[in-house]
Amino acid sequence: MTGSSVPFTVPSFAGEVPDAVVKVLDSGWVTTGPQTAGFEQDFADYLGAAQVVAVASCTAALELCLRAMELPPGSAVLTPSLTFCGAINAILHAGHRPVLVDIDEDTLVPSPETVAAAAARVAPAAMIVQNQGGYPVDVAALTEAAGLDRTRVIEDAAHGPGAARDGATVGSSSFAACFSFYATKNMPIGEGGAVASSDQDFADRVRAMRLHGMSKDSWKRYMPGGSWRYDVRSVGLKANMTDIQASIGRAQLSALPEWQRRRGELVARYDASLLGSPGLVVPQRDLEGIQHAWHLYQVRVQERDAMIAELEKAGVSTSVHFIPANQMTAYREILGEDECAAVPVTDRVGEELLSLPLYPGLSDELQDRVVGAFTEALRARG
Structure with missing residues (x-):
């Protein structure tokens, strides 16, 4: 920054970040491992969520959730059009069709009326709702308007850390809430994302699918007493978080x-x-x-x-x-x-x-x- 210029954003980093990264580098284990597991627990505690799965990005989180729902190919998925392109790409990459939902101009997020109007055009199989700018949507009201079960609704909480509605922290009780730790976000890591879920079986499916669908990640295979043998029970992605990222995230969370x-x-x-x-x-x-x-x-x-x-x-x-x-x-x-x-x-x-x-x-x-x-x-x- 020079003179009187004001940048749009500058990421903040906690003072503990450098030491945290060095400790991971010195440990000899830098990919998904103990720090990632620790970050998942820390973030779950912060949210009050039952399960957190750390992944490569919020976009990957959205796609993983759609895949883990095991919807029929080509399913209609409701989404606001006022969203980042990555959210639309996640629907398409999962093999489904976006159905656009209009917004309420006072909140910048869909209303029950706009969701119902979109659902009337095509019977939706699932829906992504978004906390635009950090405004927590009424997930229950939008779910009812769409005529969907809560297990078919994904909350795009990329802008959501720190938000709450009626005393409930965003992500605390969601079936699937997806977070972003991109450089511009409220809790920047640089890259990274997470899925918070109230359902352990669903979280376990996402956890396996973030690493190709393998039944065990490298840490579990190579830690003492582990076995090299694994299975692939469903086709997944390469979308895991590393321990370097997770160590940054754990330090950032305290700030x-x-x-x-x-x-x-x-x-x-x-x-x-x-x-x-x-x-x-x-x-x-x-x-x-x-x-x-x-x-x-x-x-x-x-x-x-x-x-x-x-x-x-x-x-x-x-x-x-x-x-x-x-x-x-x-x-x-x-x-x-x-x-x-x-x-x-x-x-x-x-x-x-x-x-x-x-x-x-x-x-x-x-x-x-x-x-x-x-x-x-x-x-x-x-």
Whole structure:
């Protein structure tokens, strides 16, 4: 960072991370092993979840969950169109067909009404629901609207660590909740993901499938008393987490509560300066019973692309979450025009969304520069 520039995000790392990594390197075991098992237990304890399986990414987690559900090939899977492309790819790679769900413009996530409308177009076999920006969706209400059993619903909690609804931590009681530890996330490792589940049999299927479907991983085969022999009972992926990643994750987890406190503080400062500004819509503010993770600070503005250019000139980097899937060339070709036209609110809101810098290391001074540049750009459209 130079001069007055403000990056969109900077990953935070706990002070214990370097020593934790060195200990793994010195141990002689760097792939999936004791640190991964330890991280899984630590993260399960943090969430209050019965089972956690550490994997290579949230995208891999979504695909593994769909595969572990053993749906018929080509099954219809409901998904918001306002999502990261990896979530759509996971459905396709698992051999299924995405069915797009529109959003509620106040929350940026599907509502029971939009889910019911999508389910009426095609009988869904499963659904992925997403905690957009850190806003915890009402999984039970959306599950009922889709006409599905809870064992056919996957919660995309890539933005979810730190979020809760009605006192229940995201992932604490989900049949399948998928988390991300990518470099930009609330608890960054660099790469990595996890599946939290209330069902041990399902978690065990995911655990085997993350490493080709093998019945035993290398650590269990080569630890004292282990056997080289293993079986492959189902076709899986190469999607395991390493002990190097897990050691970083264990150190990061201890710092997460303070990082979440700082995110909330920064959001309050943004709100105090920006709420009520002419030409600005700030969604996700109906927060009764909601503990927002504040992965993103998303606003809606007119002439969004011009605003991004003006902010960049002022030294403020921003981002957009997300380009709707129905606007992507590959998905339009796969899904067809009729399916891609089924999410009009997503299309409209998607042209207005803008994410401002939000990360624990953002100082008050740098945040004030963001607010100054942003309000000036708003006034210019006044």
